[in-house]
Amino acid sequence: MSTDTDTIDSDLIERLRARGQRVTSQRLVINRMLQARDAHVTAEEVLTAVSQTLPGTSLPTVYATLELFERLGLVRRVSAGGGALLFDSRTVEHHHLVCRSCGAVQDLDVSVDLAPALDGARAAGFAPDRAALVVEGLCDRCRAD
Amino acid sequence: MSTDTDTIDSDLIERLRARGQRVTSQRLVINRMLQARDAHVTAEEVLTAVSQTLPGTSLPTVYATLELFERLGLVRRVSAGGGALLFDSRTVEHHHLVCRSCGAVQDLDVSVDLAPALDGARAAGFAPDRAALVVEGLCDRCRAD
DNA sequence: ATGACTGCAAACTCTTTGCACAACA
DNA sequence: TGTTGTGCAAAGAGTTTGCAGTCAT
Numbered sequence: 608m609s610t611d612t613d614t615i616d617s618d619l620i621e622r623l624r625a626r627g628q629r630v631t632s633q634r635l636v637i638n639r640m641l642q643a644r645d646a647h648v649t650a651e652e653v654l655t656a657v658s659q660t661l662p663g664t665s666l667p668t669v670y671a672t673l674e675l676f677e678r679l680g681l682v683r684r685v686s687a688g689g690g691a692l693l694f695d696s697r698t699v700e701h702h703h704l705v706c707r708s709c710g711a712v713q714d715l716d717v718s719v720d721l722a723p724a725l726d727g728a729r730a731a732g733f734a735p736d737r738a739a740l741v742v743e744g745l746c747d748r749c750r751a752d
Numbered sequence: 753m754s755t756d757t758d759t760i761d762s763d764l765i766e767r768l769r770a771r772g773q774r775v776t777s778q779r780l781v782i783n784r785m786l787q788a789r790d791a792h793v794t795a796e797e798v799l800t801a802v803s804q805t806l807p808g809t810s811l812p813t814v815y816a817t818l819e820l821f822e823r824l825g826l827v828r829r830v831s832a833g834g835g836a837l838l839f840d841s842r843t844v845e846h847h848h849l850v851c852r853s854c855g856a857v858q859d860l861d862v863s864v865d866l867a868p869a870l871d872g873a874r875a876a877g878f879a880p881d882r883a884a885l886v887v888e889g890l891c892d893r894c895r896a897d
Numbered sequence: 898a899t900g901a902c903t904g905c906a907a908a909c910t911c912t913t914t915g916c917a918c919a920a921c922a
Numbered sequence: 923t924g925t926t927g928t929g930c931a932a933a934g935a936g937t938t939t940g941c942a943g944t945c946a947t
Binding site: 898899900901902903904905906907908909910911912913914915916917918919920921922 | 923924925926927928929930931932933934935936937938939940941942943944945946947
Binding site for chain 2: 900901902903904905
């Protein structure tokens with residue numbers, strides 16, 4: 608997977624053009640930031656990071672951009688914590704560990720056989736897109752208390 | 753499982769006494785409501801239902817009570833939708849289907865082998881309490897659009 | 898009687914919306 | 923030039939907190 612800035616930019620530009628949407632500096636910078644930080648981020652974190660390159664960027668723009676990127680398939684909302692929305696630039700299927708004490712979310716890379724769940728979902732008249740496991744418990748750090 | 757009102761009340765009273773906490777009419781009514789409606793509910797829905805029996809009940813009390821019930825092991829927070837918090841009186845492990853269109857959450861009763869995930873969590877220094885699958889897609893109703 | 902619980906009001910956090918200006922195409 | 927996108931401000935939704943009065947024990 609090529610992750611240099613040019614490729615990342617080109618990929619976004621291509622996707623935007625394909626849908627007749629405009630290429631703006633905010634979109635480029637937010638996209639670079641998401642790809643660079645291969646982790647779960649909140650809108651606030653995106654704003655903080657982006658503001659260093661592009662001061663004056665606003666939170667509504669960050670939300671609008673993240674929503675757009677979700678439609679473009681560049682980010683996914685993480686169904687995990689109950690607090691702020693989390694956006695994940697890892698679009699491949701993976702699971703999450705959620706600490707019930709500090710709320711931190713981290714990736715869990717294991718493979719689980721989800722076929723029975725997907726079959727069950729279909730049997731219930733549901734059309735599944737994807738399935739992910741949420742494991743709740745205490746993280747490394749909080750366990751020390 | 754006995755689900756008559758007397759048993760439900762006694763069970764709550766016992767758990768409250770065991771922790772030196774008071775038995776109030778709000779707690780009894782909220783508990784009966786949760787057991788009667790064996791589904792995911794929001795704080796708002798609890799308030800609406802409880803208000804019929806106990807007018808004047810407040811939302812802060814509902815939240816405080818649900819939090820208490822969570823500590824007593826009577827309810828669990830559902831890690832699913834991004835909207836309002838959902839509380840679930842089914843405390844046995846089960847999975848959820850979440851509709852990406854209407855946001856509805858329904859139970860999915862299938863059995864999935866979670867051992868690899870729990871082992872993986874432990875290997876990452878995480879102490880897992882429980883794990884549940886969140887399956888996203890389109891529900892029966894929304895698929896008709 | 899005493900301390901926990903409740904209701905009210907207000908604060909808070911996070912997210913969304915409306916509108917005027919800027920800037921991509 | 924014609925829209926789409928942005929920033930600002932404000933509104934909304936949901937949850938939490940502070941405080942005075944009430945009620946269980």
